[in-house]
Amino acid sequence: MANQTQTPVPLDFQPLASPMAMEHVTIQYGNKVAVRDVSLLFAPKSITALIGPSGCGKTTLLTSLNRLTDLIPHCRVSGSVRLAELEIFDQRIDVIELRRRVGMIFQRPNPFPMSIRRNLELPLREHGLRDRHKLAEKVERTLTEVGLWTEVKDRLDRSALTLSGGQQQRLCLARALALNPEVILLDEPCSSLDPLSVAVIEDLLVRLRANCTIVVVTHNLAQARRIADSTAFLWADEAGGRLIEHRATKALFDSPRESLTAAFVTGRVG
Amino acid sequence: MARFKTRTDRVLDICVWTAPALVSGLFLWLVGDLAVRGCGAFWPGESEASGFFRLTEPLELVIKFLTGAPERAGRSGGIGPILVSTGLILMVCMSMAIPFGLGTALLLSEFVAPQNRFGRIVRRSLDVLAGVPSIVFGLFGNAVFSQFLGLRFSILSGGLTLACMVLPLLIRSTEEALNAVCPTQRHAATALGFSRWATVFQIILPQATPGVVVGLVLGIGRALAETAALIFTSGYVDRMPRSVFDSGRSLSIHIYDLSMNVAGGNQNAYASALVLITVLALINAATNWLATRFLQREAGNF
Amino acid sequence: MFRSTRDRFLSLTLHGLAAVSGLIVVLVLAFVLQESSPVLSRVMLSRFLTDGSWHPAADAAEGAFNLLPIVVGTLLSSAGAVVLATPLGILSAVFIQFYAPLHLARWYRRMIELLAGIPSVVFGLWGLVVLVPLIARIHPPGQSLFTGIVILTLMILPTVALLSNAAMAAVPREIVSGCAALGLSRRTTAFLIIIPAAKSGLTTAAILGLVRAIGETMAVVMVCGNVVRMPGSLFDPIRTLTSTIALEMSYARGVHRSSLFFCGLVLLLVVTGLIAVAEIVSRRQLHGPV
Structure with a gap:
């Protein structure tokens, strides 16, 4: 795949790129505390990486940003999470609209078991776009944005499951982008992909930064260094996961304030 | 949007x-x-007592x-002999089904590899058996036990027919219980040089017992609910059976007969149905209780 | 070597027991075939469809063996039950997984399991005493195809609902969270994503429901009226294959008895064939890893 040599396609939407902020967030599964008292600011038009050892609550923290924690029985979130001025854990808000504004990409690509076209059209229809021509136009444009159009334009009606892992993940990204999200959450989006697909996705994220707030959980420290503007380091002990340090990526890796961070980024712990 | x-x-x-x-x-x-x-x-209707x-x-x-005997074809009186017959049918059924069920399940889960040809054939034929309609079991029981083996309409042929019927259910649940025993236990026993005999009887079976019992109770429930397979194997006679070679009427057949063939039998049919449902509900509660206890114990192991 | 003899003894015994368990199904088929052989050799198969009526007798020449209305009765009642039970079952599964609050879903599931445990003779009793008089008020005689369909629907519903629930639960969880993350409503998630993804499992559920309906005896005997005639409407009485066996077996002799075994053979083959189809359908994976 020679996507790196393609000229970047300008993105067709200019969403608000709202900031997200969490204050004193604690997340519990039953009696077990997964994340304790975390306050973080995700700046607009930037990429924030969440790093830390397995089980430190990175993914849990990420899923609280679009209230996917609602799906987990006995999961309780306290504290405040705001999307721009909206308090997202307010029971009165429209969760469905929240999730349109905050898109999410998962660790394993999860296209729906239906055609490529339908994978993109279904969420668009759900959110009110019914015009056939507009739908077709939108499908083409988002697929072009993720560099998938030339690869799939002749087989849009084939099952999305026939795509390779990297293509599936880009399709999922296209599906989320089609809804013009203000924030995009990514949960280790590259961990199940081959290096070439990883490069394509990273390239795409860097281009998306101009229009969105991006939060990415990653196991791969090198990836955080390559793409993230700022990086937050989490660590877990018996009392649950907590935030150790959140700074500009370069500063966090080159001159960490905390000794734990230094130990982690140099591979001595974790 | x-x-x-x-x-x-x-x-x-x-x-x-x-x-x-x-x-x-x-x-x-x-x-x-x-x-x-x-x-x-x-x-009680109008009564002197106060x-x-x-x-x-x-x-x-x-x-x-x-405890009473049925009178006037079951319109009045009790269901004493019918309960006895039902109990005997269940005893015959279980005493045949348990050895075959347990043995087959043990073989399938502990003695043969999943891809073993014999094991696969047995499993496949049990799957087919599980789908056979109960009335066909009735025909089969009538042909084999009542006629071919000369047992006529008797508790014995009814019980044996039911045994064939509950066997697949029994084997499947027993196998599940055996598979639920943690595989490391098997490895540990083998590493300690246990014989198969000792592994099965001292390590695996004791741990699987609650699960096996759940399966047995389920099987009893299934047998109790059955009617069609019994009409022409254990027969209709509502007298107190003297031995398993006598014909005996099961509770479910009693309900059927009272409501279909006896005018004015509805009240006692309902009373019998209530008894049947109560017993089944107790069985259901017992299985649930056992199953949760089993699960808790499992969880306690870790 | 005491140990190894004991092990060999155990292994041999278990192999013996398993062989017998495995042979039962062969015996069932063999005996049913053997008992139906007189009718197969003495009555032309076409007579089952062309004879004037169903008046079986011990002697082939005296009897009339038209099974057609009985087969039609069986097909109509079980097909009707499946047509009603499949949507109800799938909706129940959707209710349990996507609509009901946690505790309500648990209670409803539990209730369906209890429904599955009610003996068919009790369904029959209730149908006969409660439903039949009610339906007789709309259209006499009450014991009819319609009553049969209602009772059968209720009886096969647990099979369809529990299997549908399992099929939907087997759809990968990533797909469900994917739906939520895209802000899809539970309606869209359930009906446009999960149901299509679980299609093969749902088809299997419907087929196994059909199998239960075809094989059901007691409740059908009690509520369907058992008149051997082509039903002209939903409210006409019908007779099924299973009820024919249950009603006539006690006095049948000779070719008559044999023709009842033939009914059993037909049932056995149809049911086994349907189960085979269900298995093929369920093996067709519509979703799963890449």
């Missing part, structure tokens, strides 16, 4: 709530009807019903 509800959306939402409401309604109607009419049979004795009277009626 605004979301909006179309008419189909609304219709779908309504369907999703009405379907369970309808099903629950029918279920409650059935169970309520059974409880009301069934208990009605035990409610005060405390009025309260004990239903209890007396229940005991009388459970």
